[in-house]
Amino acid sequence: MKKVYFACSIAGGRDHAHVYSDIVTYIKASGGNVLSELFADKKLSDEVGMNMDPKFVWNRDTNWVKEADCIIAEVTQPSLGVGYELGIAEILKTPVLALFDETSGRRLSPMVSGNPHVKVVRYTNISDTKRVIEEFLS
Template sequence: MIIYCAGPIKGDTTFQKFYLEIINFVESEGHTPLTELGVEHTPTNPLTDIQIYKRDLKWIDGSNIMIAEVSGPSLGVGFEIAYALYHKKMPVLALANNRVENVSAMITGCDSHLLTVAKYVEVEELKEIIRLYIKELKT
C-alpha cells in the first residue's frame, strides 16, 4: 500500500520524532511511505514552493491512504488533510500525542467518515494504532 505520511516540516516540530516513527513503521510493515521528511527525498537543489506544492499533491493523488501526525499546528498538514478528504476522498488517520490538549478543532470537529482521529502516549501505542487502522482498511 502507498501511504502519504504528513507531519509538520516548518511548523511546530515538537513531535517530529513521532512523525519519523510513523514513516519508519509504515516502511517496516512493507508499505511505501511518501513524505517530504527523510534523506531519500532530499533533492540536491532545494525545491521552490510551487514545486513542493505540486510534488506533494502528486504524492497524495498517488497514495491509497494518509497518516498524519497532528500534535503540533501546521497549515501545510491541515491543507493536505483537507485535500485528501475532500478532493481525493481517501481515508486519513490523524494521530495526536496524548500530551496535547488542544488539537485543531478543524481536525477533531471534522465529521467526515473518511477521517479517523486517534491519540497515543508512547511509540508502541502509535504503531499499534497504525497497524490496526491498516488492517481494518484491508478488510
C-alpha cells in the same frame, strides 16, 4: 503494498520530529510504501522547508497526496500545510489517520477532531501507535 502519504509539520515547526521516524518505521513494518519518507528525517528543519521552491513543494506534495491510497498524519504540531493536505484527502475520499500526542499540552483543532472523514487516535507513547497503524493499513 499500500502507498502512504505521511503528513507532518515542516515549516510550522519540528517540535515533534523525534516521533516522525518511529511512525514511518511502523508504516513500513506494516507493509506501507511511504511516499513522503523524507519528512521523517530528523535533520530536516523548518528552514529547509521554507527555502525550497514553493511551486516545487506544492506540486510534489499534492501529487503524492493524490497518488496515496491513504494518509497518516502526525497532527500534534499545528501546520497549515498538513491541514491543506487533509482537505485534499477529504475531497478525494482518501482514508486519513491522524495521530495526536495527548502529553503535548496542545489542543487538537476541532476541524480535525470533529471531522467524520478523519480517524483520530490520541496517544501518550509513540509505541502505542504501532498497532493502530497496522490495523489502519490492513
